[in-house]
Amino acid sequence: MSEQRIALVTGTSSGIGRQTALLLADRGFQVFATTRTTDSRISDLRAIKSVRLDVRDEDSVRLCLRQVLKSAGRLDLLVNAAGVLLQGAVEETGIDEARAVFERNSFGVLRLCRAALPVMRAQRSGRIINISSVLGFLPGPYTGVYAASKHAVEGFSESLDHEVRQFGIRVSVVEPGFTRTRLAANGELTGQRLPAYRAEGTLAQEAVRGAIAAGDDPRTRSLCGSASSHQPPSPAALRGRAHGGRPQSPQTICARAVPRSRASQAARPSPDRGKPLSPFPPETDR
Numbered sequence: 001m002s003e004q005r006i007a008l009v010t011g012t013s014s015g016i017g018r019q020t021a022l023l024l025a026d027r028g029f030q031v032f033a034t035t036r037t038t039d040s041r042i043s044d045l046r047a048i049k050s051v052r053l054d055v056r057d058e059d060s061v062r063l064c065l066r067q068v069l070k071s072a073g074r075l076d077l078l079v080n081a082a083g084v085l086l087q088g089a090v091e092e093t094g095i096d097e098a099r100a101v102f103e104r105n106s107f108g109v110l111r112l113c114r115a116a117l118p119v120m121r122a123q124r125s126g127r128i129i130n131i132s133s134v135l136g137f138l139p140g141p142y143t144g145v146y147a148a149s150k151h152a153v154e155g156f157s158e159s160l161d162h163e164v165r166q167f168g169i170r171v172s173v174v175e176p177g178f179t180r181t182r183l184a185a186n187g188e189l190t191g192q193r194l195p196a197y198r199a200e201g202t203l204a205q206e207a208v209r210g211a212i213a214a215g216d217d218p219r220t221r222s223l224c225g226s227a228s229s230h231q232p233p234s235p236a237a238l239r240g241r242a243h244g245g246r247p248q249s250p251q252t253i254c255a256r257a258v259p260r261s262r263a264s265q266a267a268r269p270s271p272d273r274g275k276p277l278s279p280f281p282p283e284t285d286r
């Protein structure tokens with residue numbers, strides 16, 4: 001069996017997921033990149049294979065994992081990037097709208113984790129990276145349900161990390177700040193618009209859209225440099241939790257998945273392959 005590391009990245013039709021897939025391929029991974037439609041997929045390259053996936057659909061998730069295993073026989077890294085933004089006041093948010101956000105941002109991530117874990121447990125190794133948000137720990141107004149869905153991801157991801165460490169699997173959350181992607185364009189506004197919230201809500205909505213439009217390029221986030229720096233940022237800064245902490249990018253995701261020192265060896269057998277990961281991230285992983 002090939003010793004190339006195998007990654008599955010969701011939400012690669014655009015934005016952070018797409019750039020992560022491209023970067024991982026560049027760093028030597030065989031990448032399975034998921035999209036919901038064939039026209040938005042990354043064209044099949046030697047290191048990138050397209051897979052159809054709707055994270056809301058249990059059968060679609062099962063089929064996706066089956067395709068990866070049939071083709072690659074293992075799964076070393078899962079990056080859950082698929083997600084959707086909903087803007088509007090909490091009082092304006094219908095239960096069905098909230099459910100739809102949780103289906104994608106929280107249950108979708110949980111579905112993928114549950115599907116990947118039996119494979120990773122059997123291998124006794126693996127890494128799962130769930131894309132949360134700054135709003136996953138610092139809620140802002142008029143994005144309450146989106147923030148809640150990201151808090152949910154943080155909660156189960158951190159619990160899961162404790163549970164699966166014994167099997168050599170580690171789980172991380174990445175908490176990006178504003179990033180120039182299609183998140184706002186693809187996002188939704190609550191159906192109900194109450195006059196009481198209109199003025200402030202419209203300002204908040206425009207501010208978020210403006211900040212995303214002016215956000216960092218998903219390809220060139222500064223932590224890429226930090227990943228190979230002799231003075232990497234503190235773990236808190238990497239998580240975006242520190243004041244002024246840098247936001248996070250596909251490069252961060254790559255750094256977590258494959259520290260630079262190992263990136264060049266990604267296609268070769270790794271001496272610690274199969275061994276439990278250290279509970280402490282390696283130097284370049286911070």
Ligand SMILES: NC(=O)c1ccc[n+]([C@@H]2O[C@H](COP(=O)([O-])OP(=O)(O)OC[C@H]3O[C@@H](n4cnc5c(N)ncnc54)[C@H](OP(=O)(O)O)[C@@H]3O)[C@@H](O)[C@H]2O)c1
Pocket residue numbers: 010011012013014015016017035036037040053054055056080081082083084085104131132133134175176177178179180181182183184186212215
């Ligand atoms: N951009 C930011 O400022 C920012 C900040 C913090 C966190 N994030 C998070 O980063 C992640 C990536 O978002 P992005 O900014 O790159 O936005 P994006 O460009 O809109 O990408 C979102 C991706 O999720 C996919 N997706 C949505 N619903 C899906 C479903 N049901 N099944 C499978 N895939 C689905 C989309 O595919 P389709 O094209 O098929 O809809 C798209 O590929 C999200 O989790 C987002 O919450 C982004």
